[in-house]
Amino acid sequence: MDRELLNLLPILVPIPPLAAFFLIVLFTNRVRWLSHTIAVLATIISLGFGVVLLVNGLSMGAHDLAHHPIGNTIEWLPIDGFSNWLQMGAMTDPLTMGMLFFVPTAIFCIIFYSIGYMGYGTEHEDRDYSRFFAFLSLFAAGMFTLVVADNLLLLFVGWEVMGLCSYLLIGFWYDKNYDDPDKTTPRQAAVKAFITTRIGDVIMLLGIAYLYTQTGTLSFAAILRDEQVLHQLATTLVPGMGISIAGLIGLLLFAGTVGKSAQFPLHVWLPDAMEGPTPVSAMIHSAAMVSAGVYMIVRMFPLLSAGWEHGGPPTAPMVAMGLIGAFTALFASTIALAQNDVKRVLAYSTIAQLGYMVAALGIGAYIAAAFHLITHAFFKALLFLGSGSIIHGMEHGAHHANDHHTDAQDMLNMGGLRTKMPWTFWTFLIGGLALSGLPLVTAGFWSKDEILAESFYAMTHGAGGLAPLGAWVFILLAVSAALTAFYTMRQIGLIFWGKPRTKLSKHAHESSWTMILPLVILAFFAITAGWMGIPDDFMGLELGEINFFHHFAGASLVVHPEGITFNWIPLLTSVFVVLLGLGGGYLIYWKEPVKAGEPDPLVKPLGRLYTVLHNKYYFDEFYQAAFVEPTKWVAAKVVYEWMDRGIIDGILHFVGRTTGGIATYVRLFDVHVINGGVDWLKDRFLDGAREFRTIQAGKIQEYMWLSLLIGCAFAYLLIFVLSR
Amino acid sequence: MDSFEIANLFYSIGQVWTEWLTNLGLSPEWLSFTNKAMGAVLLTALPVMIVCVTIMGERKIIGRFQDRLGPNRVGPCGVLQTIPDIFKLLTKEIITPTKVDKVMYNLAPMLSVVSVILIWAVIPLASNVVGVDLEIGALYFVAVSSFGTLAVLMAGWSSNNKYALISAFRGVAQLVSYEVPLVLTLLIPVLLAGTMRLNGIVEAQAQGWYVLLAPISMLIFFISSTAEVGRSPFDLLEADSEIVAGFNIEYSGMRFAMFFLGEFIHAFTFCGVIATLFFGGWRGPFVDQAPALGFLYFLIKMFAIYFVHIWIRITMPRLRIDHMLNLSWKFLIPLSLVNLVVMSLAAKLVQTPAMDATLWQLLPRWGILLGTNMVMIAGTFMILGTVSRRERHKQEAARVLEPVASGIQG
Amino acid sequence: MTYVVFGLFGILTLGGGILVVTSRNLVRAAASLVLSFFGIAGLYVLLEAGFMAAAQILIYIGAIAILIIFAVMLTQRVAAGNRVAMNSQWPWALLVSALTFALLVYIINIVWPLGIRAENVPVLAADPTRGLGMALVDWGQYVLPFEVASILLLGAMVGSIFIAREQHDD
């Protein structure tokens, strides 16, 4: 394919899902099979574009690709009276390549899975089946836009489209109510997710605006690949604050990530987002929404770390990322210990894994973060789809047992699903082990190990503030890893081990092949995706340049990051904590499976702490009291009663009455003067027409030659008389 | 002059001829005129000579198919049978019915032969033997074919016979219907080769015969050309039981023979066109060293396709007129439209390789074009299967209802 | 030589045209129309517009003429073609046509005087057909009219099918 055509491809990637959205919404809303066919086809086309780009990119080589990204730019908005233009466009550099492979793959799996999950062709078929696929397509379009964007503004567009879609999809079952009034309904969850992420987005928009005022451009190539600009931004201080411009922008942008990627303290929306259908959760947690936040800071890392040298003192945004990321990882992992909802456990583990990535960026482990982003997307999508399959099976059981009060998502109601749903079990096990980071085999191990190794390196070799930051990150992440392994074992044990604890799990059965196939595909990647990031000198062996991902994605940066040398300590730590966690989980939950009616074995040893963890450190309650209630009060009293009813309505009523008075007089003029005049004119015209109608004989040919005769006469007149 | 080469036979003959004429003292203008006139005569004579062979061959082959000997009296194994036949036709009385439109009545048989022979002007017989290598060869081919339609209409109308007229109507309906898919698929080789020059299309097939790259187009072209020729299973023009004998019922003797001559030439001419467009024309091994071989290859390909033609003719039953029209309008035309769009997109997907591309550089293009064709074939069969199943259901439902209806009548 | 050929095709064209407007039998008129079209195709060849010549034959003779003959046969008793051909005002029509022709000749004679021989006629571009094809799909030239023409054809097709369909409902 020639280069010109190739350059068009990146911008084409988001088009098919977008087109699918409009097609489904406008035309095929009532034809269900067509709706999902369109959605799946659109994703396949995007995936095809992605693969074509990947193949071409690989053949170009990372270095060439980084310096001449595939893509093109158009002049979009005139600024300063057409003297300057805001550029818009798409591009594909090595980092985008990685995203362009895993994002469409995961999205394809999820959309395909949704066909089965939304019950196509069964009696459980969802009422708004087509709407679901339309929104999923729009979601995919948003994510693709974000990935291929070559500037912050277009990235922000994709970012906001996804925000909207997450709102629409979390609240997909908007009319669902629960018996328990305290339980979050999909409506509330949707609003919560939308508003919480909005806080981050507004701050991020500030950062974008500030960046634009400082550089006059938002193009990645112009900012991130230009060392002069970066240097300028890193050395100039913001007036009145002891921080560089790059630092401030970085902090503002990072706030967007905190919202989007659910970092502490804006993490509260993500667990509640579980109220949406499970494919949506998978979408949000793996390929799209939360990845977007991390992708953005990975993409902007040269700006965030402007002025930082490898091993040198960290910049302000890096400190923030390291502190918040590591803390979030530990914090979320502890909460996950005490959750019973199968999806909530996964939700908190997502928060923890995102904390991993953010913390990795905090200590400058750019590639490790990107790598973990990709591996995590695969196994987290796998886990969510697997949990969806479990829930589906459980609901089938509920249907069979005619029991609609037992919670189908509560892990304490499950147990013994190993034999009922073998495919789900094995794929879920693979996903769980990948999440825990089972050494050597799974993808999760390689990416986590790289982060730990990098943080250990920062701890031991870092100058300035990097060493303590590295220590903080290393220790918190190691503990978090142990907890992760533990609660994963807990989850798998509760779900699959032992005997069925309720009728629901007794009658559960395996899901349809449309749901199993994506699980298998994702399980394949959950293992193999890690192999592209095995360190060159793993275990001190000279393995040659096998760390493909490092060399390829690293080319996106101006300064190619050097790989760290191998050290046994982080490897052993990581293996140790994982085995510790897995072993602990095995002893408590697998050896003696929980029986029906028994409480969780953790309740007794942890005591009060368990309650605190179970209630997520009471964060929701705190936010409710601190922010939500005051806002409601202001809205009801000040805005509604005083401003709206009093001032605005009063003015409107006054204007209305005055206008009515004037109109009465205008009408008199209209009736007598205007209507009368027009009637008179009409009568005169009618008289004239009556005179002229006799000329018409009704013979076309006669008209024609007559008119031509007159025309000829005029022409001859013109030639022979007038021109003399 | 170059030495006389047997490998480049036609070119050498031309050289000798030109030299001879120059020696006679012809001026260059007259030389060119004479050459053109000679070429025209030769090109006209060629199909007429070939037709003598094919008529014989056809009768023999059909005889074999029907498990009989075929003509076997004149000459060895009866191969000279055509010659007495020609004399017979030439000596027959020519009857002109009363009240016919004389001009048109006499013009129609000639037109039907001329329209076919004109096609031979642009068919490349060998790499350097072609009547006129027109830039718009493909379009020319379509244009002169349309004279045939006119001939049918003229013959039918001028005979002053209602059977002839009805038959002419049917014939024109058929010819016009099948001209559309014919032209639409003719565009595919033009598209792939990037030229309308027939010799250019043959040259472009150095990178693979188009029958491999566009089998669907070949099939549609073949079917439509069978219909254009008016041969079985599309021989409704002369359905004896319904319309006596067709639009040429009032013709006799040599005029009648002209129509049949036209039809026979038409049949193998279209085979020659198919060979040119889809089977590489004069292409074959060693043709670069010995251009004269090209003529041989062309003839072999043409006769091979003609054999398939005869095979179909002798095997297939005649279609009913509505079936015949439906086949064109409801199946071939939509398919060829889809084919045209898809093929042009697919051809655009891969850059046209340079003339000296290696096999490996050609493979993606082959793969993509052949692959899209396969997909289209599969899709066509799926749709056909669905439609025919629905049709069968409808018929079965009707059959179930039938006894009830007749019962009410009874 | 070219003058002879020009004369031949010119006579074909004009003679065909005259037969079209005068012959009483409509099928004959249609056949003369074909003759006239053929003559024009010949003139195109003389003008070195091979594509137009082929298109002329393909479209006018292969499609339009046959369509017209069909229409004639559908709207006429086949044998009874010998009614009055002209309407009552044909002398007027002749006069107007003659006047128009005189006007046209007068204008042509001003700009391109009749007696002048063709000298230094510009040379043709390399491949006019390719140039035409390029121009028809070129963004800067005729792509919009080209597409509009396609829509016009589609509209005409749908419209004529709709108009000519037999209405069974009345």
Add this chain to the structure above:
Amino acid sequence: MVPLSWYLITSALLFCIGLYGVFARRNAVAVLMSIELMLNAVNLNLVAFWRFQTPTRPVGLAFAVFVLVVAAAEAAVGLALILSIYRQRKHIVVEDLDLLKL
């Protein structure tokens, strides 16, 4: 080559013949045929002008092609109209089709 003015005269003559046919023929199909003659005359004009004035740019050819398209569309619609009129009134004499008269 034959000079441009000859082509123009031929075309003008053909146009006027067509014009006469349109004015004087009684049968609607004949009128349609005459219109086709006129269109052909125009096309001949366009091609002749192209050949003699702008042979390097296919302006005249392009317009001739568009005229061709219009002619085809006109023939199709015109004949369809004639057919439908014939079905209603059993004749197609233009003189008697005077529905335009009130």
